Amino acid sequence: MQKNVNILVDANQNLLKIRRYLIFFYVSLCSLSGCNEATNTLDIQMEKKGEKVVSIRFAYPENSKDIAVYLQGEKETALLGSFDGVGEQQRFTPVVPFTSGEAYEIRKGDEVLSKFVIPPSISEKTAEIIEIYPVQDTVPQNLLKIYIQFSRPMQNVGNALDYITVYNETEKKEEQLFLSLETELWNREHDRLTLWLDPGRIKTDLIPNREEGPPLSTGNDYILVISDTWKTTDGQTLKQGYRKTWHVTERDETKPDVENWNIIPPNPDSRSPLTIQFEEPVDFVLAKESLTIQNDNGEALSGQWEVSSLATSVRFIPTKFWDAGNYNLLVDAKLEDWAGNNLNRLFDENLLTQPKQVEYNDIFMKPFVIE
Missing domain, CATH: 2.60.40.1220 (Immunoglobulin-like)
Known part of the structure; x- marks a missing residue:
C-alpha cells in the first residue's frame, strides 16, 4: 500500500514539474513572439493561385473598415488591397500577392488581432x-x-x-x-x-x-x-x-583582337562543336550575344553557344550537320574584356590624344574552312 502511495506522490510531483516547464515555455515563447499583442487570434485561411498566396479569409464580426493588414513590424503603412465578404466572413486581397516566407499582422488601430506567416513555396531548385x-x-x-x-x-x-x-x-x-x-x-x-x-x-x-x-x-x-x-x-x-x-x-590596357583568336573547326557531316579560343578572357554575357557563324552564302547558322566558365573560349553546336566549305565568324564590336575594352577601343582611352580620323567597325570578320 505504502509503495502505491509513494508512486502516486512521485507521479503528482512529476506532473507539477511538467506543468511548471510548460508554463515557463509558454511565457518564454510569448516574450519572443509577442503573445500579449494578439488579443484575438483569427482563423486565417489562405487562397493560392499557382504558388502565390493571393488572398486570405477569416471570420470577423465587426466592420472591416476598422481593420488593416500590415507587414509585421511596419507601424504606419498598411498593405494596399480590398476587403470583401458576406456577413462575418471576410476576405482580404492585396494589390500585390503576399510574399512567401514573410510575416504579416491584422490590426485594429494599435491592437494586433492576429499574425500569420506565408509559407515558403516548395521548389525543386535550391536558392543559391x-x-x-x-x-x-x-x-x-x-x-x-x-x-x-x-x-x-x-x-x-x-x-x-x-x-x-x-x-x-x-x-x-x-x-x-x-x-x-x-x-x-x-x-x-x-x-x-x-x-x-x-x-x-x-x-x-x-x-x-x-x-x-x-x-x-x-x-x-x-x-x-x-x-x-x-x-x-x-x-x-x-x-x-x-x-x-x-x-x-596590373591594368588591362589591350583590346580583344579577333586576329589572335584560334578557331578549331569540326569535322564535316557532323554536329560536333566549333571551338573558338580567345587570347584573353572576355565578358561572359556579351560573348553569347556577339558571335555569329555565317556560311559561304551569307546565311547565319542556327545553333547554341556555350561559354566556358573562365570565358576564355566558346563552343558553337549547330542545329544541322556541318557542310564542308568556307565560313565566316562575325563578331559584334561591342564584345568586351573584363576591363571594358571592346574590339574598337580601350575603355580608358584618351580621345583627345587619338588621331582625328579613326575607323570604327560594327562587325569584325574572321574566315575559316571546314574540310
Whole structure:
C-alpha cells in the first residue's frame, strides 16, 4: 500500500514539474513572439493561385473598415488591397500577392488581432548563387563590372548593395566598390545582377579618379561577401552566404583582337562543336550575344553557344550537320574584356590624344574552312 502511495506522490510531483516547464515555455515563447499583442487570434485561411498566396479569409464580426493588414513590424503603412465578404466572413486581397516566407499582422488601430506567416513555396531548385563572373581569382586593376548569377529569380530589395560587403584584406578595411544605381541592372528573368565598379574612378584624369583613386588597387586582395538573407521572389533565403576572393593585377590596357583568336573547326557531316579560343578572357554575357557563324552564302547558322566558365573560349553546336566549305565568324564590336575594352577601343582611352580620323567597325570578320 505504502509503495502505491509513494508512486502516486512521485507521479503528482512529476506532473507539477511538467506543468511548471510548460508554463515557463509558454511565457518564454510569448516574450519572443509577442503573445500579449494578439488579443484575438483569427482563423486565417489562405487562397493560392499557382504558388502565390493571393488572398486570405477569416471570420470577423465587426466592420472591416476598422481593420488593416500590415507587414509585421511596419507601424504606419498598411498593405494596399480590398476587403470583401458576406456577413462575418471576410476576405482580404492585396494589390500585390503576399510574399512567401514573410510575416504579416491584422490590426485594429494599435491592437494586433492576429499574425500569420506565408509559407515558403516548395521548389525543386535550391536558392543559391551559382557563380560570380569573372570566375578568375585574379582580376585586372581596371575591372569594370561583375555578374552575380542566382539559381532562382530574386526579390526587388530596394538596394542590392545592402546584401553585399567588400573587404580590402591588404589594408584591413571595408570598401565601397560598386556603383549605386537608382535602377538596378537585372536580366529579364531577374536571376542575374550586373554590378558596375565606378567608371568615373576607373577612367584616369576624371575628377572621381583624381579625388578617390581607382576602386581596386594593384597588388591588393579583396573579399566579396554576399549575405544569405537575400530572398527569392517566393520568399526563400539563399541556401548559404557566398565569399569570393580577388587578387588584383596590373591594368588591362589591350583590346580583344579577333586576329589572335584560334578557331578549331569540326569535322564535316557532323554536329560536333566549333571551338573558338580567345587570347584573353572576355565578358561572359556579351560573348553569347556577339558571335555569329555565317556560311559561304551569307546565311547565319542556327545553333547554341556555350561559354566556358573562365570565358576564355566558346563552343558553337549547330542545329544541322556541318557542310564542308568556307565560313565566316562575325563578331559584334561591342564584345568586351573584363576591363571594358571592346574590339574598337580601350575603355580608358584618351580621345583627345587619338588621331582625328579613326575607323570604327560594327562587325569584325574572321574566315575559316571546314574540310
